[in-house]
Protein backbone atom coordinates (compact mmCIF):
# COMPACT_ATOMS: atom_id res chain seq x y z
CA UNK A 1 0.00 0.00 0.00
CA UNK A 2 1.23 3.46 -0.67
CA UNK A 3 0.10 7.07 -0.46
CA UNK A 4 0.31 9.03 -3.71
CA UNK A 5 -0.72 12.62 -4.22
CA UNK A 6 -3.25 13.26 -6.96
CA UNK A 7 -3.76 17.00 -6.43
CA UNK A 8 -3.24 19.42 -3.56
CA UNK A 9 -4.77 17.77 -0.47
CA UNK A 10 -6.12 14.84 -2.47
CA UNK A 11 -4.38 11.48 -2.01
CA UNK A 12 -4.68 7.95 -3.33
CA UNK A 13 -4.25 5.15 -0.76
CA UNK A 14 -4.02 2.04 -2.91
CA UNK A 15 -3.74 -1.51 -1.65
CA UNK A 16 -2.29 -3.60 -4.45
CA UNK A 17 -3.30 -7.25 -4.32
CA UNK A 18 -0.45 -8.56 -6.49
CA UNK A 19 -1.03 -12.22 -5.71
CA UNK A 20 -4.79 -12.48 -5.96
CA UNK A 21 -5.53 -14.99 -8.70
CA UNK A 22 -9.34 -15.07 -8.77
CA UNK A 23 -11.97 -12.37 -8.36
CA UNK A 24 -15.35 -13.35 -6.95
CA UNK A 25 -13.93 -16.88 -6.97
CA UNK A 26 -14.70 -16.78 -10.68
CA UNK A 27 -12.60 -14.58 -12.97
CA UNK A 28 -8.83 -15.19 -13.19
CA UNK A 29 -6.65 -12.17 -12.44
CA UNK A 30 -3.44 -12.40 -14.52
CA UNK A 31 -2.35 -8.97 -13.22
CA UNK A 32 -3.85 -9.09 -9.71
CA UNK A 33 -6.13 -6.25 -8.65
CA UNK A 34 -6.18 -3.31 -6.26
CA UNK A 35 -8.55 -1.66 -3.78
CA UNK A 36 -8.26 2.11 -3.73
CA UNK A 37 -9.22 4.49 -0.96
CA UNK A 38 -8.84 8.26 -1.23
CA UNK A 39 -8.26 11.03 1.30
CA UNK A 40 -9.50 14.57 0.66
CA UNK A 41 -8.41 17.25 3.10
CA UNK A 42 -10.61 20.34 3.31
CA UNK A 43 -9.87 23.35 5.49
CA UNK A 44 -12.50 22.21 7.98
CA UNK A 45 -13.04 18.49 7.46
CA UNK A 46 -11.12 15.43 6.33
CA UNK A 47 -12.76 12.78 4.20
CA UNK A 48 -11.89 9.16 3.42
CA UNK A 49 -13.56 7.91 0.24
CA UNK A 50 -14.06 4.13 0.35
CA UNK A 51 -11.87 1.72 2.29
CA UNK A 52 -10.23 -1.54 1.19
CA UNK A 53 -10.72 -5.27 1.29
CA UNK A 54 -10.54 -6.54 4.91
CA UNK A 55 -7.38 -8.54 4.15
CA UNK A 56 -5.66 -5.20 3.39
CA UNK A 57 -6.95 -3.21 6.37
CA UNK A 58 -3.56 -3.02 8.04
CA UNK A 59 -2.07 -1.43 4.93
CA UNK A 60 -4.80 1.19 4.88
CA UNK A 61 -4.23 1.94 8.56
CA UNK A 62 -0.48 2.34 7.94
CA UNK A 63 -1.18 4.75 5.10
CA UNK A 64 -3.55 6.81 7.20
CA UNK A 65 -0.87 6.96 9.90
CA UNK A 66 1.76 8.04 7.37
CA UNK A 67 -0.51 10.90 6.34
CA UNK A 68 -0.51 11.87 10.01
CA UNK A 69 -4.26 12.40 10.08
CA UNK A 70 -5.44 13.43 13.50
CA UNK A 71 -9.01 12.94 12.53
CA UNK A 72 -11.34 11.76 9.82
CA UNK A 73 -14.73 13.44 9.77
CA UNK A 74 -16.42 11.49 6.99
CA UNK A 75 -15.98 8.01 5.52
CA UNK A 76 -17.78 8.11 2.19
CA UNK A 77 -18.91 4.58 1.30
CA UNK A 78 -19.80 4.67 -2.37
CA UNK A 79 -20.42 0.93 -2.59
CA UNK A 80 -21.19 -1.41 0.30
CA UNK A 81 -19.47 -4.52 -1.03
CA UNK A 82 -16.84 -5.84 1.35
CA UNK A 83 -13.81 -5.16 -0.86
CA UNK A 84 -14.54 -1.44 -0.36
CA UNK A 85 -16.42 -1.35 2.91
CA UNK A 86 -14.73 -4.17 4.81
CA UNK A 87 -12.25 -1.96 6.65
CA UNK A 88 -14.85 0.57 7.85
CA UNK A 89 -15.26 -1.00 11.33
CA UNK A 90 -11.50 -0.80 12.00
CA UNK A 91 -11.28 2.75 10.66
CA UNK A 92 -14.19 3.73 12.90
CA UNK A 93 -12.26 2.36 15.87
CA UNK A 94 -9.32 4.64 14.95
CA UNK A 95 -11.53 7.66 14.25
CA UNK A 96 -14.65 7.19 16.42
CA UNK A 97 -16.00 10.65 15.57
CA UNK A 98 -16.21 9.86 11.85
CA UNK A 99 -19.60 9.64 10.19
CA UNK A 100 -20.24 7.06 7.48
CA UNK A 101 -21.67 8.88 4.47
CA UNK A 102 -23.87 6.79 2.22
CA UNK A 103 -27.37 6.64 0.77
CA UNK A 104 -30.42 4.92 2.24
CA UNK A 105 -29.77 1.61 0.50
CA UNK A 106 -26.06 1.76 1.36
CA UNK A 107 -26.98 2.22 5.02
CA UNK A 108 -29.10 -0.95 4.92
CA UNK A 109 -26.25 -2.94 3.35
CA UNK A 110 -23.50 -1.58 5.61
CA UNK A 111 -25.62 -2.31 8.69
CA UNK A 112 -26.01 -5.92 7.59
CA UNK A 113 -22.69 -6.65 5.88
CA UNK A 114 -20.09 -4.93 8.05
CA UNK A 115 -22.23 -4.11 11.10
CA UNK A 116 -21.78 -0.34 11.10
CA UNK A 117 -23.75 0.94 14.11
CA UNK A 118 -26.99 2.83 13.39
CA UNK A 119 -25.80 6.10 14.96
CA UNK A 120 -22.73 6.37 12.70
CA UNK A 121 -24.50 7.19 9.46
CA UNK A 122 -24.97 10.41 7.57
CA UNK A 123 -27.51 9.52 4.85
CA UNK A 124 -27.20 11.58 1.69
CA UNK A 125 -29.59 12.20 -1.22
CA UNK A 126 -28.86 12.17 -4.93
CA UNK A 127 -26.99 15.40 -5.83
CA UNK A 128 -26.49 16.20 -2.16
CA UNK A 129 -23.32 18.10 -1.24
CA UNK A 130 -20.93 18.39 1.69
CA UNK A 131 -18.71 21.47 2.07
CA UNK A 132 -15.43 20.51 3.77
CA UNK A 133 -13.84 23.95 3.56
CA UNK A 134 -12.55 25.06 0.18
CA UNK A 135 -13.61 21.74 -1.32
CA UNK A 136 -17.10 20.48 -2.10
CA UNK A 137 -18.21 16.88 -2.50
CA UNK A 138 -21.28 16.25 -4.64
CA UNK A 139 -22.85 12.80 -4.52
CA UNK A 140 -24.19 11.52 -7.82
CA UNK A 141 -26.25 8.35 -7.55
CA UNK A 142 -25.13 5.89 -10.23
CA UNK A 143 -27.23 2.84 -9.34
CA UNK A 144 -26.59 -0.67 -10.62
CA UNK A 145 -22.89 -0.40 -11.40
CA UNK A 146 -23.11 -3.09 -10.14
CA UNK A 147 -25.22 -3.04 -6.96
CA UNK A 148 -28.36 -0.96 -6.36
CA UNK A 149 -26.78 1.51 -3.92
CA UNK A 150 -23.70 2.53 -5.93
CA UNK A 151 -22.92 6.23 -6.24
CA UNK A 152 -20.08 8.47 -7.40
CA UNK A 153 -18.56 11.51 -5.72
CA UNK A 154 -17.62 14.65 -7.61
CA UNK A 155 -14.96 16.82 -6.05
CA UNK A 156 -15.98 20.09 -7.66
CA UNK A 157 -12.94 22.31 -7.14
CA UNK A 158 -10.46 19.63 -8.29
CA UNK A 159 -12.70 18.25 -11.05
CA UNK A 160 -12.21 14.67 -9.88
CA UNK A 161 -14.94 12.07 -10.18
CA UNK A 162 -14.58 9.16 -7.73
CA UNK A 163 -16.55 6.22 -9.09
CA UNK A 164 -15.73 3.11 -7.03
CA UNK A 165 -16.42 0.01 -9.20
CA UNK A 166 -17.65 2.05 -12.18
CA UNK A 167 -14.64 2.24 -14.59
CA UNK A 168 -12.52 -0.04 -12.36
CA UNK A 169 -9.78 -2.31 -13.68
CA UNK A 170 -8.17 -5.49 -12.42
CA UNK A 171 -4.54 -4.50 -12.18
CA UNK A 172 -2.01 -4.28 -9.38
CA UNK A 173 0.55 -1.64 -10.31
CA UNK A 174 2.69 1.14 -8.93
CA UNK A 175 1.47 3.47 -11.69
CA UNK A 176 -0.92 5.94 -10.12
CA UNK A 177 -2.31 6.96 -13.50
CA UNK A 178 -3.32 4.87 -16.51
CA UNK A 179 -0.14 5.68 -18.42
CA UNK A 180 0.23 2.15 -19.80
CA UNK A 181 -3.01 2.58 -21.71
CA UNK A 182 -3.08 -0.77 -23.53
CA UNK A 183 -2.52 -2.76 -20.36
CA UNK A 184 -5.00 -0.75 -18.29
CA UNK A 185 -7.73 -0.93 -20.91
CA UNK A 186 -7.30 -4.72 -21.10
CA UNK A 187 -7.60 -4.84 -17.29
CA UNK A 188 -10.66 -2.56 -17.42
CA UNK A 189 -12.26 -4.77 -20.04
CA UNK A 190 -11.63 -7.85 -17.89
CA UNK A 191 -13.26 -6.02 -14.99
CA UNK A 192 -16.23 -4.93 -17.11
CA UNK A 193 -16.72 -8.41 -18.57
CA UNK A 194 -17.69 -9.96 -15.25
CA UNK A 195 -18.93 -7.11 -13.08
CA UNK A 196 -20.62 -4.70 -15.45
CA UNK A 197 -21.73 -6.57 -18.55
CA UNK A 198 -25.23 -7.50 -17.28
CA UNK A 199 -25.98 -3.84 -16.46
CA UNK A 200 -25.69 -2.23 -19.89
CA UNK A 201 -28.89 -0.21 -19.55
CA UNK A 202 -27.87 1.27 -16.19
CA UNK A 203 -24.39 1.97 -17.48
CA UNK A 204 -25.78 3.89 -20.42
CA UNK A 205 -28.01 6.06 -18.22
CA UNK A 206 -25.21 6.62 -15.71
CA UNK A 207 -22.85 7.66 -18.53
CA UNK A 208 -25.47 10.22 -19.56
CA UNK A 209 -25.82 11.42 -15.98
CA UNK A 210 -22.13 12.02 -15.35
CA UNK A 211 -21.76 13.84 -18.69
CA UNK A 212 -23.19 16.94 -17.00
CA UNK A 213 -20.11 17.21 -14.79
CA UNK A 214 -16.86 18.82 -15.82
CA UNK A 215 -14.36 16.22 -14.60
CA UNK A 216 -10.72 15.99 -15.64
CA UNK A 217 -9.89 12.87 -13.64
CA UNK A 218 -11.75 9.62 -12.94
CA UNK A 219 -10.58 7.88 -9.78
CA UNK A 220 -12.10 4.39 -9.43
CA UNK A 221 -11.62 2.08 -6.45
CA UNK A 222 -9.92 -0.69 -8.47
CA UNK A 223 -6.87 -0.13 -10.67
CA UNK A 224 -5.43 3.07 -12.12
CA UNK A 225 -6.70 6.64 -12.15
CA UNK A 226 -7.62 8.10 -15.54
CA UNK A 227 -6.16 11.50 -16.42
CA UNK A 228 -7.75 11.08 -19.79
CA UNK A 229 -11.26 10.10 -18.68
CA UNK A 230 -12.53 9.99 -22.24
CA UNK A 231 -10.44 6.87 -22.79
CA UNK A 232 -12.54 4.87 -20.33
CA UNK A 233 -15.92 6.62 -20.83
CA UNK A 234 -15.65 6.02 -24.60
CA UNK A 235 -14.82 2.37 -23.99
CA UNK A 236 -17.84 2.02 -21.67
CA UNK A 237 -20.05 3.73 -24.29
CA UNK A 238 -18.86 1.23 -26.87
CA UNK A 239 -19.11 -1.86 -24.65
CA UNK A 240 -22.57 -0.94 -23.34
CA UNK A 241 -23.97 0.01 -26.77
CA UNK A 242 -26.06 -2.37 -28.88
CA UNK A 243 -23.26 -2.59 -31.44
CA UNK A 244 -21.73 -6.02 -31.96
CA UNK A 245 -18.56 -7.09 -33.73
CA UNK A 246 -18.00 -9.58 -36.54
CA UNK A 247 -16.96 -12.19 -33.98
CA UNK A 248 -18.12 -15.71 -33.11
CA UNK A 249 -17.30 -16.96 -29.62
CA UNK A 250 -17.10 -20.75 -29.47
CA UNK A 251 -16.94 -22.31 -25.99
CA UNK A 252 -16.25 -25.99 -26.53
CA UNK A 253 -15.04 -29.20 -24.94
CA UNK A 254 -13.99 -32.53 -26.41
CA UNK A 255 -13.31 -35.83 -24.64
CA UNK A 256 -12.26 -37.97 -27.60
CA UNK A 257 -11.49 -35.40 -30.28
CA UNK A 258 -14.73 -35.29 -32.29
CA UNK A 259 -15.84 -31.83 -31.17
CA UNK A 260 -12.25 -30.65 -31.42
CA UNK A 261 -12.21 -31.72 -35.07
CA UNK A 262 -15.54 -29.94 -35.75
CA UNK A 263 -14.44 -26.76 -34.02
CA UNK A 264 -11.13 -26.67 -35.90
CA UNK A 265 -13.02 -26.94 -39.18
CA UNK A 266 -15.64 -24.40 -38.11
CA UNK A 267 -12.98 -21.87 -37.06
CA UNK A 268 -11.21 -22.27 -40.39
CA UNK A 269 -14.45 -21.79 -42.36
CA UNK A 270 -15.38 -18.68 -40.36
CA UNK A 271 -11.92 -17.22 -40.82
CA UNK A 272 -12.15 -17.81 -44.59
CA UNK A 273 -15.25 -15.63 -44.52
CA UNK A 274 -13.46 -12.84 -42.68
CA UNK A 275 -15.13 -13.58 -39.34
CA UNK A 276 -13.12 -13.33 -36.13
CA UNK A 277 -13.54 -16.85 -34.67
CA UNK A 278 -12.67 -17.16 -30.98
CA UNK A 279 -12.63 -20.79 -29.75
CA UNK A 280 -12.28 -21.41 -26.00
CA UNK A 281 -11.60 -24.91 -24.70
CA UNK A 282 -13.58 -24.49 -21.50
CA UNK A 283 -11.42 -27.01 -19.63
CA UNK A 284 -8.22 -24.99 -20.03
CA UNK A 285 -9.24 -21.49 -21.12
CA UNK A 286 -9.00 -18.40 -18.95
CA UNK A 287 -12.73 -17.86 -18.46
CA UNK A 288 -12.04 -14.13 -18.15
CA UNK A 289 -10.75 -14.06 -21.74
CA UNK A 290 -13.96 -15.75 -22.83
CA UNK A 291 -16.08 -13.27 -20.87
CA UNK A 292 -14.15 -10.41 -22.52
CA UNK A 293 -14.77 -11.87 -25.97
CA UNK A 294 -18.48 -12.18 -25.12
CA UNK A 295 -18.80 -8.43 -24.47
CA UNK A 296 -19.44 -7.61 -28.10
CA UNK A 297 -19.47 -10.84 -30.14
CA UNK A 298 -22.34 -11.04 -32.62
CA UNK A 299 -22.70 -14.82 -32.25
CA UNK A 300 -22.15 -17.58 -29.69
CA UNK A 301 -21.80 -21.19 -30.82
CA UNK A 302 -21.54 -23.75 -28.04
CA UNK A 303 -19.92 -27.06 -28.97
CA UNK A 304 -20.24 -30.10 -26.72
CA UNK A 305 -20.42 -33.87 -26.80
CA UNK A 306 -23.73 -35.27 -25.62
CA UNK A 307 -23.31 -36.54 -22.09
CA UNK A 308 -25.92 -38.48 -20.15
CA UNK A 309 -28.59 -37.14 -22.51
CA UNK A 310 -27.56 -33.53 -21.96
CA UNK A 311 -24.31 -31.60 -22.29
CA UNK A 312 -21.00 -32.03 -20.53
CA UNK A 313 -21.29 -30.38 -17.06
CA UNK A 314 -18.35 -28.07 -17.81
CA UNK A 315 -20.20 -26.79 -20.86
CA UNK A 316 -23.36 -26.40 -18.75
CA UNK A 317 -21.36 -24.20 -16.36
CA UNK A 318 -20.16 -21.94 -19.17
CA UNK A 319 -23.63 -21.77 -20.72
CA UNK A 320 -25.03 -20.79 -17.32
CA UNK A 321 -22.34 -18.11 -16.99
CA UNK A 322 -23.05 -16.69 -20.46
CA UNK A 323 -26.76 -16.67 -19.62
CA UNK A 324 -26.34 -14.66 -16.42
CA UNK A 325 -23.85 -12.26 -18.00
CA UNK A 326 -26.47 -11.56 -20.69
CA UNK A 327 -24.08 -10.38 -23.42
CA UNK A 328 -25.53 -8.56 -26.41
CA UNK A 329 -25.00 -11.35 -28.98
CA UNK A 330 -27.64 -11.46 -31.72
CA UNK A 331 -27.28 -15.09 -32.82
CA UNK A 332 -26.54 -18.45 -31.25
CA UNK A 333 -26.17 -22.07 -32.29
CA UNK A 334 -24.94 -25.45 -31.13
CA UNK A 335 -22.48 -27.98 -32.51
CA UNK A 336 -22.90 -31.42 -30.95
CA UNK A 337 -21.50 -34.92 -31.16
CA UNK A 338 -23.42 -37.98 -29.97
CA UNK A 339 -23.35 -41.75 -30.26
CA UNK A 340 -26.94 -42.83 -29.64
CA UNK A 341 -28.95 -39.65 -29.00
CA UNK A 342 -30.13 -37.26 -26.33
CA UNK A 343 -31.49 -33.80 -25.62
CA UNK A 344 -28.35 -31.73 -25.93
CA UNK A 345 -29.95 -28.87 -27.88
CA UNK A 346 -32.99 -28.70 -25.56
CA UNK A 347 -30.74 -28.67 -22.50
CA UNK A 348 -28.57 -25.88 -23.90
CA UNK A 349 -31.55 -23.84 -25.08
CA UNK A 350 -32.98 -24.13 -21.57
CA UNK A 351 -29.73 -22.82 -20.11
CA UNK A 352 -29.59 -19.80 -22.44
CA UNK A 353 -33.10 -18.43 -21.85
CA UNK A 354 -31.88 -14.91 -20.92
CA UNK A 355 -30.14 -14.35 -24.23
CA UNK A 356 -32.12 -12.33 -26.74
CA UNK A 357 -30.67 -14.27 -29.67
CA UNK A 358 -31.99 -15.74 -32.87
CA UNK A 359 -31.20 -19.47 -32.75
CA UNK A 360 -29.55 -20.77 -35.90
CA UNK A 361 -30.31 -24.50 -36.48
CA UNK A 362 -27.78 -26.71 -34.68
CA UNK A 363 -25.37 -29.19 -36.25
CA UNK A 364 -25.44 -32.61 -34.55
CA UNK A 365 -23.06 -35.26 -35.82
CA UNK A 366 -22.71 -38.91 -34.85
CA UNK A 367 -19.25 -39.69 -33.51
CA UNK A 368 -16.57 -37.78 -35.35
CA UNK A 369 -18.65 -37.80 -38.55
CA UNK A 370 -18.13 -38.64 -42.19
CA UNK A 371 -17.13 -36.08 -44.79
CA UNK A 372 -20.77 -35.53 -45.83
CA UNK A 373 -21.75 -34.85 -42.18
CA UNK A 374 -19.00 -32.28 -41.84
CA UNK A 375 -20.63 -30.22 -44.60
CA UNK A 376 -23.11 -29.25 -41.85
CA UNK A 377 -20.29 -27.35 -40.15
CA UNK A 378 -19.51 -25.49 -43.38
CA UNK A 379 -23.21 -24.65 -43.83
CA UNK A 380 -23.39 -23.28 -40.29
CA UNK A 381 -20.40 -21.02 -40.98
CA UNK A 382 -22.11 -19.80 -44.17
CA UNK A 383 -25.42 -19.14 -42.36
CA UNK A 384 -23.63 -17.16 -39.69
CA UNK A 385 -21.80 -15.18 -42.33
CA UNK A 386 -25.14 -14.33 -43.98
CA UNK A 387 -26.64 -13.31 -40.64
CA UNK A 388 -23.67 -11.07 -39.89
CA UNK A 389 -23.94 -9.45 -43.30
CA UNK A 390 -27.66 -8.88 -42.68
CA UNK A 391 -26.72 -6.62 -39.76
CA UNK A 392 -23.99 -4.88 -41.76
CA UNK A 393 -20.97 -6.57 -40.20
Ligand SMILES: Cc1cc2nc3c(=O)[nH]c(=O)nc-3n(C[C@H](O)[C@H](O)[C@H](O)COP(=O)(O)O)c2cc1C
Pocket residue numbers: 253254255256257258259260304305306307308309310337338339340341342366367368
Ligand atom coordinates in the same frame (compact mmCIF):
# COMPACT_ATOMS: atom_id res chain seq x y z
C1 LIG B 1 -19.88 -40.27 -19.70
C2 LIG B 1 -20.40 -40.25 -21.10
C3 LIG B 1 -21.76 -40.11 -21.33
C4 LIG B 1 -22.27 -40.11 -22.62
N1 LIG B 1 -23.61 -39.96 -22.80
C5 LIG B 1 -24.10 -39.98 -24.06
C6 LIG B 1 -25.50 -39.83 -24.28
O1 LIG B 1 -26.31 -39.68 -23.37
N2 LIG B 1 -25.94 -39.88 -25.56
C7 LIG B 1 -25.11 -40.08 -26.62
O2 LIG B 1 -25.55 -40.11 -27.74
N3 LIG B 1 -23.77 -40.18 -26.42
C8 LIG B 1 -23.25 -40.14 -25.18
N4 LIG B 1 -21.90 -40.24 -24.98
C9 LIG B 1 -21.04 -40.42 -26.14
C10 LIG B 1 -20.42 -39.10 -26.64
O3 LIG B 1 -21.38 -38.09 -26.76
C11 LIG B 1 -19.78 -39.33 -27.98
O4 LIG B 1 -18.78 -40.32 -27.87
C12 LIG B 1 -19.15 -38.09 -28.60
O5 LIG B 1 -18.81 -38.35 -29.94
C13 LIG B 1 -17.92 -37.63 -27.85
O6 LIG B 1 -17.44 -36.45 -28.41
P1 LIG B 1 -15.88 -36.07 -28.27
O7 LIG B 1 -15.12 -37.02 -29.15
O8 LIG B 1 -15.77 -34.66 -28.76
O9 LIG B 1 -15.52 -36.22 -26.84
C14 LIG B 1 -21.39 -40.26 -23.72
C15 LIG B 1 -20.03 -40.37 -23.48
C16 LIG B 1 -19.52 -40.37 -22.19
C17 LIG B 1 -18.05 -40.49 -21.97
